[in-house]
Amino acid sequence: MIVDDDVDYLFQMREGVKDMGFDVITAGTQKEAEDIIERTRPDLAILDLMMENQDTGFILSHKIKSKHPDVPVIIVSAVTAETGMLFDVTTEEERDWIKADLFLDKGIRNDQLHKEIKKLLKI
Amino acid sequence: MEKLKLLVVDDEPGIRSGVERILENHTVSFPFMDEDYGFDVDVAETGEEALKIIKSKPLDIILLDNKLPGIQGVEVLEYINQQQIDVVVVMITSYASLELAVKATRKGAYDFVPKPFTPKELRASVETITKQLFLRKMTQKLNTEGRQVRFQFLSVLSHELKSPLNAVEGYLRMMQEKKYGEHITEYMEIIDRSLNRVQGMRNLIMDMLDFTRIESGKKQRKIEPQNLCEISQHCIDSFQPLAIQKDVDVYLNCSEKITMDADRQELEIICNNLISNAIKYNVKGGRVDVNLNKEEDKILLSVQDTGIGMEEEDTKSLFEDFVRIKSEQTKGISGSGLGLSIVKKILDLYDANISVDSTPGEGTSFTVEFSQ
Numbered sequence: 019m020i021v022d023d024d025v026d027y028l029f030q031m032r033e034g035v036k037d038m039g040f041d042v043i044t045a046g047t048q049k050e051a052e053d054i055i056e057r058t059r060p061d062l063a064i065l066d067l068m069m070e071n072q073d074t075g076f077i078l079s080h081k082i083k084s085k086h087p088d089v090p091v092i093i094v095s096a097v098t099a100e101t102g103m104l105f106d107v108t109t110e111e112e113r114d115w116i117k118a119d120l121f122l123d124k125g126i127r128n129d130q131l132h133k134e135i136k137k138l139l140k141i
Numbered sequence: 142m143e144k145l146k147l148l149v150v151d152d153e154p155g156i157r158s159g160v161e162r163i164l165e166n167h168t169v170s171f172p173f174m175d176e177d178y179g180f181d182v183d184v185a186e187t188g189e190e191a192l193k194i195i196k197s198k199p200l201d202i203i204l205l206d207n208k209l210p211g212i213q214g215v216e217v218l219e220y221i222n223q224q225q226i227d228v229v230v231v232m233i234t235s236y237a238s239l240e241l242a243v244k245a246t247r248k249g250a251y252d253f254v255p256k257p258f259t260p261k262e263l264r265a266s267v268e269t270i271t272k273q274l275f276l277r278k279m280t281q282k283l284n285t286e287g288r289q290v291r292f293q294f295l296s297v298l299s300h301e302l303k304s305p306l307n308a309v310e311g312y313l314r315m316m317q318e319k320k321y322g323e324h325i326t327e328y329m330e331i332i333d334r335s336l337n338r339v340q341g342m343r344n345l346i347m348d349m350l351d352f353t354r355i356e357s358g359k360k361q362r363k364i365e366p367q368n369l370c371e372i373s374q375h376c377i378d379s380f381q382p383l384a385i386q387k388d389v390d391v392y393l394n395c396s397e398k399i400t401m402d403a404d405r406q407e408l409e410i411i412c413n414n415l416i417s418n419a420i421k422y423n424v425k426g427g428r429v430d431v432n433l434n435k436e437e438d439k440i441l442l443s444v445q446d447t448g449i450g451m452e453e454e455d456t457k458s459l460f461e462d463f464v465r466i467k468s469e470q471t472k473g474i475s476g477s478g479l480g481l482s483i484v485k486k487i488l489d490l491y492d493a494n495i496s497v498d499s500t501p502g503e504g505t506s507f508t509v510e511f512s513q
Contacts, residue, residue: 026308026334030315123253124307130255 019060020044021051021078022094023069027124031064034128038135048074052081059086062139065118067095079118090138093118094126142168143176145271146199148183150191150217151206151233156256157184160204163260169271178271188212192220195228202270204254206233207241215241218248229270233258273299301345301463301478305338348479351410352462355486362404362490369442370395372405373431376412380420389423391416395433401440401511407487412442414480415507419446422471422505438513445506450499459497460485 020035022028023046032042043060045051048069054060055078063082067075075093082089119138122131149160161182170177183200185191188209194200195217203221207214218230231252232245245253251273254266312331321327370393377391384391412431419429427447434441449470458464463478465471488495491511499505 024304024308026338027304027311029334030308030311033315033320123255124303126255 019063022066038132062090064092091118092120094122144181145201147202149204150185188217200228203230305342308338309335366400367403369399388425389427391429393431414484415444423448440511443508447504450501456497
């Protein structure tokens with residue numbers, strides 16, 4: 019499952035991950051993603067961090083992990099000053115429930131991403 | 142040429158010599174910078190050695206490996222933070238785990254470079270930082286001159302500019318890899334999308350220029366009697382192509398000639414933003430009414446649409462920088478998030494008020510009140 023509110027980035031990720039040989043379901047909003055989580059169990063989720071809210075990725079990650087604890091979650095974002103700001107407002111307790119398995123930069127190349135996915139899926 | 146002092150902290154000799162070699166003769170230049178930047182590279186094998194260098198001289202950039210034989214990279218970062226040393230720290234990591242990302246960003250790390258990296262990746266990362274350092278210097282300079290350029294503004298701006306760049310870059314890569322074969326016709330859609338994103342970026346930059354000119358008080362103002370009906374009509378005309386494309390009718394309701402002393406360009410920015418929003422966030426077959434009325438001691442300009450509307454809660458943050466209402470209905474609509482904050486800033490110059498009244502699914506109306 020790939021979740022991102024940037025239609026172009028979502029499209030490119032979908033194409034890239036499809037080329038790796040996976041079936042892909044996509045969501046462009048938090049709501050859509052939540053519906054998918056309710057209906058199905060993806061084998062892996064790639065979530066954009068900043069969508070409707072600055073921490074949509076964390077919220078979704080938490081929801082996935084509470085429903086399907088063994089589904090690996092990757093959070094992608096532009097890890098720069100703007101996330102620095104974001105982490106600053108995150109308290110200790112809030113960070114306790116961030117259960118993502120991996121945190122990646124949005125500029126990641128497809129081959130690197132493929133490697134990380136395989137590692138998480140142990141294939 | 143200005144030289145930035147860079148320190149590489151890594152226990153792998155290959156990384157240290159690699160960085161030295163890659164950056165030795167590399168210079169960074171941007172159109173908006175007065176001069177080029179080069180790099181003086183220092184190396185340290187351990188965290189302890191790094192601390193010694195950090196204490197002995199000022200540095201601009203530190204490339205810091207986390208896994209070191211003695212004290213860890215994060216601890217070096219902690220020291221820098223405690224001593225409030227002004228330096229940009231980039232973590233070099235074999236992969237950025239969330240834990241480390243959280244820990245390091247909380248401690249003030251600026252970026253990550255995944256290991257192993259290509260010379261191109263390292264240069265790209267260093268170029269971003271150089272730009273950041275330049276902007277930081279400019280900000281300090283502007284602040285001492287008494288102008289407020291906010292760091293947060295710049296960070297959000299860089300995020301907003303980076304998204305379209307990522308998108309266009311991704312599409313160019315797909316073309317480079319000839320993902321859909323040899324024929325250019327197969328690529329028309331992604332070319333259109335790329336152009337669309339470039340246009341969005343251009344709009345953002347134009348908005349930003351308006352914005353900074355108003356913020357810094359640098360904009361040349363020419364206060365003269367202005368015909369509001371004529372200006373409104375002019376703005377409506379310029380958005381006619383968009384209105385046709387969105388199947389929205391725009392009407393001007395102006396029964397008498399209304400004039401006020403103002404800067405024409407500023408009034409145009411206000412009308413343009415309100416009218417384009419009313420068209421953009423409308424529905425197929427919808428309408429927009431631009432109403433101009435004169436009361437005893439005030440002039441009222443209202444722009445009313447039959448569009449998607451918004452919740453009352455959303456109307457509160459509407460005039461802040463970079464605020465965009467994100468919902469199912471707005472996801473395909475591009476915007477910089479600066480338009481209404483520009484409008485608000487201009488209206489402040491006139492001591493004018495703006496109010497908003499909106500019902501989800503029915504429409505929104507913005508009313509500007511100029512007191513005479």
